[in-house]
Amino acid sequence: MQNHSNTDKDLGLPGSDELCVNQNSLPSKWYHNIKYLVIGIFFGIIFVKSEVISWFRIQEMFRLQSFHMYGIIGSAIFVGMVSIWLIKKFDIRTISGEPITIAPKTFNKGQIYGGLIFGFGWAITGACPGPLFAQIGTGATVIGVTLLSAIAGTWVYGHFRDKLPH
Amino acid sequence: MIEFIKHPWAWYVAGPLIGLTVPALLIVGNKSFGISSSLRHICAMCIPANIPFFRYDWKKEMWNLFFVFGIFLGGAIAVNLLGNPDPVEVNPKLAAELAGYGITDYNNMVPEQIFNWESLLTLKGFILMIIGGFFVGFGTRYAGGCTSGHAIMGLSNLQLPSLIATICFMVGGFAMANFILPLILSL
Numbered sequence: 001m002q003n004h005s006n007t008d009k010d011l012g013l014p015g016s017d018e019l020c021v022n023q024n025s026l027p028s029k030w031y032h033n034i035k036y037l038v039i040g041i042f043f044g045i046i047f048v049k050s051e052v053i054s055w056f057r058i059q060e061m062f063r064l065q066s067f068h069m070y071g072i073i074g075s076a077i078f079v080g081m082v083s084i085w086l087i088k089k090f091d092i093r094t095i096s097g098e099p100i101t102i103a104p105k106t107f108n109k110g111q112i113y114g115g116l117i118f119g120f121g122w123a124i125t126g127a128c129p130g131p132l133f134a135q136i137g138t139g140a141t142v143i144g145v146t147l148l149s150a151i152a153g154t155w156v157y158g159h160f161r162d163k164l165p166h
Numbered sequence: 167m168i169e170f171i172k173h174p175w176a177w178y179v180a181g182p183l184i185g186l187t188v189p190a191l192l193i194v195g196n197k198s199f200g201i202s203s204s205l206r207h208i209c210a211m212c213i214p215a216n217i218p219f220f221r222y223d224w225k226k227e228m229w230n231l232f233f234v235f236g237i238f239l240g241g242a243i244a245v246n247l248l249g250n251p252d253p254v255e256v257n258p259k260l261a262a263e264l265a266g267y268g269i270t271d272y273n274n275m276v277p278e279q280i281f282n283w284e285s286l287l288t289l290k291g292f293i294l295m296i297i298g299g300f301f302v303g304f305g306t307r308y309a310g311g312c313t314s315g316h317a318i319m320g321l322s323n324l325q326l327p328s329l330i331a332t333i334c335f336m337v338g339g340f341a342m343a344n345f346i347l348p349l350i351l352s353l
Contacts, residue, residue: 033232035194040233043187044240049171049248050180053241054275056256059264062343065257071177072184073317079185080199080322087192094196102198102323105310111331114308115316119338121301123347124294126276128313129306130201132299133234137241140276142283146299153303154205158219164308 047134055126062123108166114157121150171248174255188322197229200315202306204234267351280351290353309334 047053052072061069086092087100094100122128125146127135132150135143157164191197207224208231214220253272264270269277285291306312309331311320317335320328 030228032195033229036191036197036229036233037236037239039187039190039194040236040238041240041243042236043184043233044237044242045244045248046175046180046183046240047237048241048244048275049175049250050177050184051174051254051275052180052184054254055277055281056254056260056264056272058339059343060257060260062339063257063260065260068177072181073313075178075181076185076318077321079182080188080318081324083185083189084192084322087189092193094193096195098196100192100196102192104323105316105320105325105327107327107330108310110308110310111316111327112334114305114310115331115334116305116338117301118305118309118312119335119340120342120346121298121303121305122313122335123339123342124298124350125302127302128201129205129302130234130237130312130314132302133201133237134241135276137238137243138245138275139242140274140278140281142281142286142295143276145286146295146302149296149299150303150306151205151208153300153305154202154307155209155213155215155217155220155303156300157304157307158206158209158217159215161217161219 043130044134044137047131048138053127053131053134053138058122058126110164110166113165168248172250174250185318185322188319191233195229198315199319200230200311201234201237202303202312202315203227204230205303206307207231263348264351267348269351288353290350293350293353305338 050072051057052069057066057069060066084102092100118128125132127143127146129150132143132147136147188199191199206220207227210220210222210224254275256272261272264277267280269279271277271279280290280294282291286295302312309316311328311331313335316325316328316331321332
């Protein structure tokens with residue numbers, strides 16, 4: 001971790017973007033991660049039941065032919081916003097008693113270039129990274145190739161990061 | 167009850183539940199909601215290749231990999247145990263357009279007539295599955311997040327960079343879906 005931030009500084013690059021700075025300072029065993037697995041399972045079920053991971057629904061969204069996706073994303077943001085406001089207002093802590101911290105995002109041109117490229121990919125595959133995992137779960141095994149390709153894309157970005165405009 | 171669960175869920179049910187993931191992750195372990203980072207952790211774990219961007223202690227980020235593995239399992243559970251027997255209902259205009267490209271099967275989340283193993287190595291299949299996936303992985307990391315990290319988590323936390331990123335996601339998606347994808351689907 002330490003290494004990583006130093007390298008970023010040396011290269012004069014923006015910080016480690018949204019990479020969680022591992023705010024959880026308490027020692028944790030692997031099985032503590034089971035709770036994230038459970039949240040993930042609920043999340044995957046919601047993805048399928050609301051058809052968020054449907055390629056068809058994404059096509060409708062980008063053609064303004066349905067309110068469904070806008071309603072989902074909009075209401076999710078609304079609930080998230082109120083939750084974070086409540087957490088800050090009442091200084092709510094984690095279940096292990098730590099204060100909750102959220103790293104701010106810093107602007108760089110990557111959000112524009114990268115954002116557009118991701119938008120292209122979203123419309124082609126009908127999936128952002130989360131839905132890729134859920135689509136494979138629904139039995140669309142060939143999407144495993146799309147996921148591997150997405151991992152390759154992330155790797156290529158990491159490789160050429162210091163040559164790309166930020 | 168089970169009948170209710172089996173039907174597709176309305177946006178006002180699913181959206182708030184997705185939004186609740188934000189406080190759930192924060193309260194359970196001080197984690198910021200974000201999914202595309204998992205792709206970075208997989209790179210750091212399997213093929214770091216001495217690239218500074220992948221040289222960090224990925225073991226501390228294991229929670230994220232458990233989370234996405236959960237999403238995969240959730241997908242499997244939903245389809246096999248809580249599945250909706252009816253095909254996805256879409257806007258008739260979209261159905262008419264897609265029929266023009268030979269897409270008529272609405273039984274799966276992914277249109278199997280164009281996303282399948284046989285067509286993977288055709289030009290159309292290669293662009294849809296391999297180039298498309300590459301754009302998703304490259305673009306999300308370049309932008310520093312995806313729909314979850316920027317659009318939901320970032321906007322919930324009133325971050326201007328996330329608003330810019332989200333607008334660019336939508337602009338890119340509109341351009342692709344309306345102007346370029348029709349050409350790809352006609353291949």
